[in-house]
Amino acid sequence: MRRILVFEEYCMGCGLCEVYCKVQHSQSKDLIKAYNREQPKPISRVKLAKAKPISFAVQCRHCKGSPCVTACLSGAMHQDEESGVVVHDPEKCIGCWTCIMVCPYGAISMDVSGSGVVAKCDLCTELDVPACVANCPNEALVCEEVLVKQ
Amino acid sequence: MKYVIIGGSAGGIGACEAIREVDPVGELALISEELFPQYSRPMISDLVSGKASFEKMKYRGDAFWQKNNVELKDGQKAVHLDFKEKCVDLDNGEKVGFERLLIATGGKPIVPKTDGVDKKGVFTFTTVSDAERLAAIVKKNQRAVVIGGGLIGVSVADALVKRGVVVTVVELKDRILNLILDEAASRIIEDVMEDSGITIVTGQTVKSIIGKFEDDTVVEGVILSNGEEIPCDYVIFAIGVVPRTELVVGTDVKTNRGIIVDKHMQTNVPDVYACGDVAEVYDFVYGENRVLPLWPTAYLGGKVAGYNMAGKKTEFPGGTAMSALKYFKVPVISVGLVNPVNDDDFDVVIHHDPLRNVYRKAVLRHNNIVGFTLVNDIERAGILFFLMHSLLDVKEFSGILVSDDFSLASLPSAVRSKLFMEGTRWTASPE
Numbered sequence: 092m093r094r095i096l097v098f099e100e101y102c103m104g105c106g107l108c109e110v111y112c113k114v115q116h117s118q119s120k121d122l123i124k125a126y127n128r129e130q131p132k133p134i135s136r137v138k139l140a141k142a143k144p145i146s147f148a149v150q151c152r153h154c155k156g157s158p159c160v161t162a163c164l165s166g167a168m169h170q171d172e173e174s175g176v177v178v179h180d181p182e183k184c185i186g187c188w189t190c191i192m193v194c195p196y197g198a199i200s201m202d203v204s205g206s207g208v209v210a211k212c213d214l215c216t217e218l219d220v221p222a223c224v225a226n227c228p229n230e231a232l233v234c235e236e237v238l239v240k241q
Numbered sequence: 242m243k244y245v246i247i248g249g250s251a252g253g254i255g256a257c258e259a260i261r262e263v264d265p266v267g268e269l270a271l272i273s274e275e276l277f278p279q280y281s282r283p284m285i286s287d288l289v290s291g292k293a294s295f296e297k298m299k300y301r302g303d304a305f306w307q308k309n310n311v312e313l314k315d316g317q318k319a320v321h322l323d324f325k326e327k328c329v330d331l332d333n334g335e336k337v338g339f340e341r342l343l344i345a346t347g348g349k350p351i352v353p354k355t356d357g358v359d360k361k362g363v364f365t366f367t368t369v370s371d372a373e374r375l376a377a378i379v380k381k382n383q384r385a386v387v388i389g390g391g392l393i394g395v396s397v398a399d400a401l402v403k404r405g406v407v408v409t410v411v412e413l414k415d416r417i418l419n420l421i422l423d424e425a426a427s428r429i430i431e432d433v434m435e436d437s438g439i440t441i442v443t444g445q446t447v448k449s450i451i452g453k454f455e456d457d458t459v460v461e462g463v464i465l466s467n468g469e470e471i472p473c474d475y476v477i478f479a480i481g482v483v484p485r486t487e488l489v490v491g492t493d494v495k496t497n498r499g500i501i502v503d504k505h506m507q508t509n510v511p512d513v514y515a516c517g518d519v520a521e522v523y524d525f526v527y528g529e530n531r532v533l534p535l536w537p538t539a540y541l542g543g544k545v546a547g548y549n550m551a552g553k554k555t556e557f558p559g560g561t562a563m564s565a566l567k568y569f570k571v572p573v574i575s576v577g578l579v580n581p582v583n584d585d586d587f588d589v590v591i592h593h594d595p596l597r598n599v600y601r602k603a604v605l606r607h608n609n610i611v612g613f614t615l616v617n618d619i620e621r622a623g624i625l626f627f628l629m630h631s632l633l634d635v636k637e638f639s640g641i642l643v644s645d646d647f648s649l650a651s652l653p654s655a656v657r658s659k660l661f662m663e664g665t666r667w668t669a670s671p672e
Contacts, residue, residue, distance in 0.1 A: 097661075140650035149649055152661075156668035158623075161544070162537035164283045166300040183297065185287055188565040188619060189537060192574045195627035195665040197620055197649065201572065 092174045093214050094237050095221060097147050101231035104146030108223035108232060109135040115215060115222035131205035136212045137223045138198065148223060148232055150212035151198045153177045159190035159199065159211075167208075176214060184208035242312075243267035244550055245329055245337055247319045247488070248345030249278025251536050252517030254301060255543025256343050256550065259669065261309045263551035270312040270337055272319050272329065275368065279305050283396075283536050285372035289379065290400035295369065319346075322488055324510055341512045341550040344489065344500060345543060348482025348518035348534050357450030362460030362475040366397055367482060375477070381405030384473040386463050388447050390417030392564055394479035395430070399568040402437050409440040409471055411447055411463075421564050421575045425593065426600055426614050433569040445469075450476055482534050484519040497521055499532045504556045506546035514550060516542030525559030525630065526577045526611050533560050544669035553671040559630070560667075565619075571598070574622040577612030577629060578604055587611075592643040601643035608636040613643075621647055627660060628652075630667050 110122070117125035117133035125133050137150040153170075157177050160168045167184035170177050186208035191199050202210040215221035224232040244260055246253045249271050260269060271278075279301040287293035306313040314331065321330035328338045350365035352358055364375050383406050387394045390412030398408045410417065416427040417434075431441055445465045453461040462472040484499035494508045495501045500515040504523060507514050516522070517539035521530040538560040548555035566573040581587035581604055588605040600616040603625065610629040615622050625642060628635055633656060635642065641651045649657060 138648075140648040142646065142648060142650035145650045147650065152664070154664050154668075156670050158665055158667050161541050161668060164300075164536050165281050165298075185284060185293060185297075185567075187283065187567050188572050188574060191619055192563060192565045192576065192622045193537070193626055193665070193667060194623035195660055195667075197622070197624045199620070199623070201620060 092153065092176055092237060093216065093221070094153070094235055095150060095212075095214070095224060096233045096235060097149070098231045098233065099145060099147035101229045102147045103229055103231070104139060104141055105228065106139050107226050107228060108137045108148045109139055111222040111226040112137045115218070116210070131202075134200055134202050134205065134210055136200060136210055138200070148227075149196050149198050150223065151177060151194075152196055153214070158193040158195065162189045162193045164189050176216070177211075178213070179209065179211050181206045181208050181210070242270045242338060243340045244269040244343070245339035245341070246271040246343040246345060247329065248343075248347055248517065248519075249273035249275065249313070249315070250282055250345070250347055250517065251300075251539035252345035252347075252543035252546070253343070254279055254305075255540040255669075256345065256514075256516070256547035257309050257311055259544040259547025260551045263548060263553050263671075265310065267551070268312070269310065270314060271306070272314045272317055272331065272337070274316070274318050275370075276316050278315060280369055281536075282367070282369075285366065285369055286396035286400040288369065288372045289376045289397070290403040291376075292403075295373075298369070319488060322492055324493060324513065327512075339512075342514065343543070343546050343550065344494075344508075344513070344515040344519060345517045345539075346485040346488060346519045347539075349485045350478060350482055351480040352478050353446075353480070355447055355449060357452065357460075358478075360450055360452050360460045361458055363450060364475060364477045366393055366477055366479050375475070378475070379404045379406060382407065383475070385409070385475050385477060386411060386447070386471055386473045387477045387479050389479040389481065390414075390441065390443070391420060391479065391481055392418070392566070393481065394477075395434070395566070395568050397477050397479050398434065398439055402439060407438065409442060409473070410434070411442045411445055411465065413444070413446050415443050417441060417443070421562060421579070422573070422614060423580050423602065425591075426573065426575070426579075426602070426616050429598060429600060429616055430566075430569065430571060430573065433571050437569055442471075447476070482518055484521075484532055486519060497530075501530060505549045505554065506542055506557055507549065514546040516546045523557055523559045524561045525632075526561040533562065535560070535563060537563070541667075541669055548669060548671050555669055555671045558666045558668065563626070565622075571617060572619045573614070573616050574619045575612075575614040576622070576626055577610075578606075579612040579614045581606075581612075588639065590639055590643050592645070603639070603642045605635065605639055608634045608639075610635055610642070624649060624652075626667070627665050628656070630665065631659070633659075
């Protein structure tokens, strides 16, 4: 599976990961429209954790035996058996926030103004490289392919 | 049968999934009273509010049992257990033999002795059929009395208000959600409930349910313990559930309030396991086994039981009281002990921002987090739960736990690397 590595020593805290995650998950895929015009406003699935001088990007780690999948009340979270990717189905999700209670990374967001349910990193599987990684100016985010035996 | 599971909700489903991960072929049967057991029980209020159809409530798909090679005996009730012969008797006369058994019969709604509980218009609220019956008769401007101001009561009240029903919640204690929230957080929820038109009556209980003059079998209203009468079209008991232990009464299986299990979810009888609302599982905050009738805990316990039944030693990682609330547009997450009684043993950190209606509280004991409540700003709840469940010493940074700036970056690097290397222990992972 695809995995995003986070190097906190290279992170400058610029927040471009959040910007491009938002754009990637917008309707228009255009930076200016995504920020200024789109309603509902797209939200970032990567969160920049900051406590000076430390900063780093946090996105879903796709844990083995994922707590969010364990806790999910509706069956909207599931882990793909083969790839190990934790997939969220917004159509099934009811926004009960139970996954947020147990995600140790705090990596799940509430999309209150949009879908009304949660949103999380989908690893940008439709792109060659996830948007946050591609737009990180200092290689604090790196994408690699690993063999995962679940 | 190699494996027999009684109960097809969260615990039973978790066990099926775990067993099939380890043993794809061993004969597995699941007995369920309900016809389509794999629905999400916590979503029954969404069915009443109209937010979810039954289709959306399906926790697992139609093909779940078939896909997992499970012989589903639905619409059938287990009536007797014989541990000597190792078999389960069903109400249709069938006998199902087992090598390993899981009891996941869940809980049954508490209905206190009240005059008039058999009248038309009186509901309990535990199963999808309860919800379907209620959803079918609900009309705008009708009046409902909800008995119990806990999680179920608040969820029903929220659903009924969305359907235009005039709701009164009757709570025995002095405030709603008193088991999972502290006074300040209860107050926030009471305020938004009252803003949405709900009347909250505290310190009272329903003494009797009265019938209509023209037809005494139909609900006309309730009489409270102080003698006050509240007219209504229906009454919903939402007090909570007690473990459905009937099946093991008079057997060798030890029970307290629920069935007692060890860390492998096994009862005192070899090869017999229990999980979910019927069991008493390990609460890591209290350091003892308790009834924890919660969906995630039931699923997790079911998975642990399933792995062990299939021969993979797995320990239950410990749960505690933990709830996420989405009602009245005020998200709340509350975990563990949030109302410490003996102040000397506990340290409490609170951040309250009344303007934004944000409330955060963490309770510490011996430098460990033993409970927290977040209202309206809940996205970092899981980080606190991780620190809490890992029993990490948070003394050095306890001040920042409830601050606006709290994030993973606020944690000492040793804690961060522990998290990124090892993840959380709140999972079912075989040894």
